[in-house]
Amino acid sequence: MPKQDSVTLNRNRIFIFPSRAGFAYIALIILLWLVATNYQNNIVFGFAALLGSVFVVAIWHSYMNLSGLQFRIVKAAPTYAGDVAEIVIRVSQSTPRLRDHIALCFAEGREATLSFHGPVIEESLYVKARQRGWLNPGRLRVESSYPLGLFRVWTYILLTSKGVVYPLPIKGHPQLISADGEDQGQGTGNHSGSEDFAGIDNYRLGESRNHIAWKQVARSGRLLSKRFDDPPLSQSWVDWDAFPGLDREARLSRLCAWLLEMSQKPDPFGLRLPGYESQAGEGSAHLAIQLEKLALFEIEEGA
């Protein structure tokens, strides 16, 4: 079943079969026919024939409840892996007819029930987003037994969703990377700010020599370095290389948490991934673009 942007239900797609109530109804008609035959009663015979005809007419009515409906995913809000994603489905019809009691349900979601007679209706469905990337809600089951419950009419449709699932944010400890990139790849620096002085600590191998607190070194005889809390402007890059040793998904999760943390601060920030470097920017739109980069990193276009 290929994914499509929008799906119109027609007889190639709609399945129809008597429900349990429908089979019980058939049994009832047979019973009535037996009464009619044994009592040679033509009123009962006509009655059974009428119920039988209603059964046949109900096939058509059940089918018409789904036929001609068009489905399209109009909105799939971005979400984080492991969370529940909201998918808004637009159901429309081009000729006015009452559509009643249509159940919509993704494989792993709650059921929603539709009832409308206007041209269009939108309904939110919620599915669990399992992994980052394009949101893949699976097949949508559309089912109805309106009007008499004698038939189950159903179909499965596969819709393209433009929803994006961000990586699950995991807080990590990025290592320091210098702005000019001269220390890039050494990966031994602690991530330390360089603006606001926060205190003096033991010098650790790989720290910038600019940070060595020479006065204190002279006084104490130990190699000490200055600590700064806030990252300096040049350090506000959320960088792929700040988490050496981790695999791709773990890195993306930590980058995600980092991005979120950065977005809380007033300063501009940017994202560096292999093969991609964003402009420095701020605001939720900028954040969303960067999160989407993380979500779709090394994932094919489309889904």
Added chain:
Amino acid sequence: MTPAWQLPRYGSLWLLLGFVAAVSPLFSYLPGWLIIVASAAVIWRLLIYRGRVGAPKKLLKVALVILCVAGLLFSFPKPYGLEPMATLLVSAYSLKLLEMKGKRDALITVYLGFFVAIILSLFDQGMFTGLYIVVPVVLLIAGLAGINQSDRHRHHLQPLRTAALMVAQAIPLMLVIFLLLPRLGPLWAVPGLGPSARTGMSDTMSPGDITRLGRSAEIAFRVAFEGEKPVPQQLYWRGLTLSRFKDRQWTHMDGWGYSPGLIQWQEEPDLDWFQDWQRQGRSSHYEITLEPTHEHWLFGLDTPEPASKGVGLMQDFTLVTKEPVNSRRAYRVTSWLDQQKPAIEMSDLRRKIELSIPESSNPQTQAIARQWAVEAGNPKALIQRVLTLFNQRFVYTLSPPPLGRHTVDDFLWQTRTGFCEHFASSFAFFMRAAGIPARVVIGYQGGEWHPDQGYLIVRQYDAHAWTEVWLEEEGWVRVDPTAAVAPERIELGAMDMLQDEDAFFADSPFALARFHSVAWVNSLRMQLDLLEYGWSKWVLAYDDHQQGFLSGLLGNTSYLRMALFMVVAGLVAMIPVFWFSFNRLREPPRHPLDQRYWRFCRVMARHGIHLQTGEAPYDFARRCARVRPADADIIKQFIDAYIGGRFAGKPCEKDRLNQLLKKLHPLGFY
């Protein structure tokens, strides 16, 4: 995952109405305590519907179950029969209605309702019953729709509309099935009506039985003659012969003492006795449409010969059928009006049966009969003498005085006042006592001709009893002692003879026949009867006409031709279903703003812009605006107002949309 199913409010309302429609006409046939059970269920359901009470307490349910069980045991000591079964079904239906909660309960209630709805037609098969049954069907289907629609509806009538539409669409297919589907004979025996619920003749006759039928104006059968109508003196509708007299009562006796081959079935090769029958004189061909009698025997003019399949003739010239007549039945008969019964030799055993009378009963009559037999010398003279006695001294009335143990003695020599069964019974007894084989025949005499259509209507009050006497050269000869007492009974019919008596159709107080002397009432009565006759013939007794109807339609009725015809007719019958769906005659959108939007779409269609499948209102409007830039502004206003009002919850006036629509199409044709 899904929340617990709740019975939709309106669904339960239609189930309730369906219950009332299915059950209430049954009360006149079923015991009185059932009304209590059914009303309790209905009232409790109504209270639930109004939100006054919750589900019934266990105590109430237990009390009703006990009432039902006790009532069933009390009303029906013998549980086999139609009435106890119907009572049981209605009880179960009431209790289920009362306690239904889940969807399964509601379904069972509806299906039980379908079953209860047909019970009425087992008791009564009139045209109005047949048409009435559509009412509970529609209501119950509305109940079915009600429990399957979503609870978002706020329309009471939606389920009823759905049901009425579906039933209307189903009717053509139903007619095809009804006309074409072959009928099988009964597959097994089913319990019939209890004797108390029947009207009509039984296979016994004691004083008062025929009198009782005189109180009823119900129809026994109708007859359509081919060709000449018989004269009133020939309208003796022969039913059963009663050959055994004991304890005041004449009873039918089985075929002991007859030659082999008791019954000649119409479709079987001729038996010896049947072949020997020399038919002479005038014959009459006719079709009888018999109301249900729940008996095996049929009626026919003296002397009958069956002309329909499944009808047989016994050696005493009783017409019989293989299955009891549980529903209306049409059959054809040829009658030999000049009374040419085959002169079958009577066996000694049979002669003994036809002569036997209990020794000690009616001693006075026995003595006088023996004396008169000697005085008369030959049977014909004796018969004449008794008939003369009847003619001179006896009174014919529907309200005779009661008789003692020796009914014949009391009647012949004391009261001398009676109805036809008294005359027939005492005449036959007299003949037997005088040594002449005799038997009582019960049936109907006369009938009322439909003035325009020329068919004959025979009612219960036309019930009659007469006798047959065995004369050595002639065989069995009909002798009607009533004709000697009251010849006008035979010439004018029961209605004219008896209408002034209080007891005459006293059991049918509202019968239009009561007012038959008022011209327009009589005309109305005859029109109604014509309808009812058509119903009997073409609906209830259709089985008997089906073969003729189909071969008239199709030429020969080979299976292939039948099957093809059925498929084609079935497809044709489905046309209204598709027609309704393809035409715009379907559910109009009920939201006022949606109505304006559809109107907008129609206006745009007039300009050649058609809404495409799945196109959202906004997209459609944008497309319209591009195609018609002159109207773009109005279109934009319209669609913003519509979308804002319909989906964003902004206030939106219908009138504003109307104004904008008018601007788009000033003439206002949509």
